[in-house]
Amino acid sequence: KNEVEQSPQNLTAQEGEFITINCSYSVGISALHWLQQHPGGGIVSLFMLSSGKKKHGRLIATINIQEKHSSLHITASHPRDSAVYICAVGGGSQGNLIFGKGTKLSVKP
Amino acid sequence: GAGVSQSPRYKVAKRGQDVALRCDPISGHVSLFWYQQALGQGPEFLTYFQNEAQLDKSGLPSDRFFAERPEGSVSTLKIQRTQQEDSAVYLCASSGGLAGTYEQYFGPGTRLTVT
Numbered sequence: 001k002n003e004v005e006q007s008p009q010n011l012t013a014q015e016g017e018f019i020t021i022n023c024s025y026s027v028g029i030s031a032l033h034w035l036q037q038h039p040g041g042g043i044v045s046l047f048m049l050s051s052g053k054k055k056h057g058r059l060i061a062t063i064n065i066q067e068k069h070s071s072l073h074i075t076a077s078h079p080r081d082s083a084v085y086i087c088a089v090g091g092g093s094q095g096n097l098i099f100g101k102g103t104k105l106s107v108k109p
Numbered sequence: 110g111a112g113v114s115q116s117p118r119y120k121v122a123k124r125g126q127d128v129a130l131r132c133d134p135i136s137g138h139v140s141l142f143w144y145q146q147a148l149g150q151g152p153e154f155l156t157y158f159q160n161e162a163q164l165d166k167s168g169l170p171s172d173r174f175f176a177e178r179p180e181g182s183v184s185t186l187k188i189q190r191t192q193q194e195d196s197a198v199y200l201c202a203s204s205g206g207l208a209g210t211y212e213q214y215f216g217p218g219t220r221l222t223v224t
Contacts, residue, residue, distance in 0.1 A: 042218070044215070045214070086151055099144075099152045102151050
């Protein structure tokens with residue numbers, strides 16, 4: 001079993017829809033990261049959180065430490081949100097991230 | 110530039126060739142990570158430096174992989190006698206501290222194709 005599991009693996013939505021991507025992890029962490037990866041490989045950090053909820057524009061990330069679960073929400077989705085969204089956890093002694101396999105989101109106009 | 114840069118962006122190597130991939134982290138970042146990302150998969154940890162010290166190389170898949178960061182800034186990942194299974198995107202990331210509590214900044218990656 002992977003230490004970081006994401007669902008769904010693939011998601012297709014219509015423009016304007018509310019989107020939720022889920023992440024569960026099985027290891028102790030000090031922080032959870034949500035990352036966005038566009039075709040071509042570039043990865044951008046969206047959120048780093050260790051408790052509660054963070055909001056940035058149309059993006060909202062929540063984490064429940066007791067349940068070892070996090071969600072990424074996108075409100076009023078737009079085709080430019082199409083990308084792979086990756087959940088990663090940090091907290092090992094060396095600080096490297098452990099990644100989920102990603103959720104490929106496609107938003108249709 | 111202000112971000113993490115990697116070179117080359119694309120590399121095609123014939124099986125058996127040696128390759129060297131370069132990473133220029135954000136100036137002043139003490140931590141530097143190398144990750145390998147196979148097609149359709151999430152990145153996987155290869156190795157980690159804090160300044161010039163390689164503190165963890167547990168993710169390196171074989172002794173053909175070697176990484177260095179001699180002056181605590183630029184890092185090079187070297188792959189000797191490349192094999193087809195080495196084909197992947199190699200990502201470099203830097204942070205101001207441990208990834209658990211510091212944001213990581215990623216480079217654009219080097220896409221390695223071994224033919």
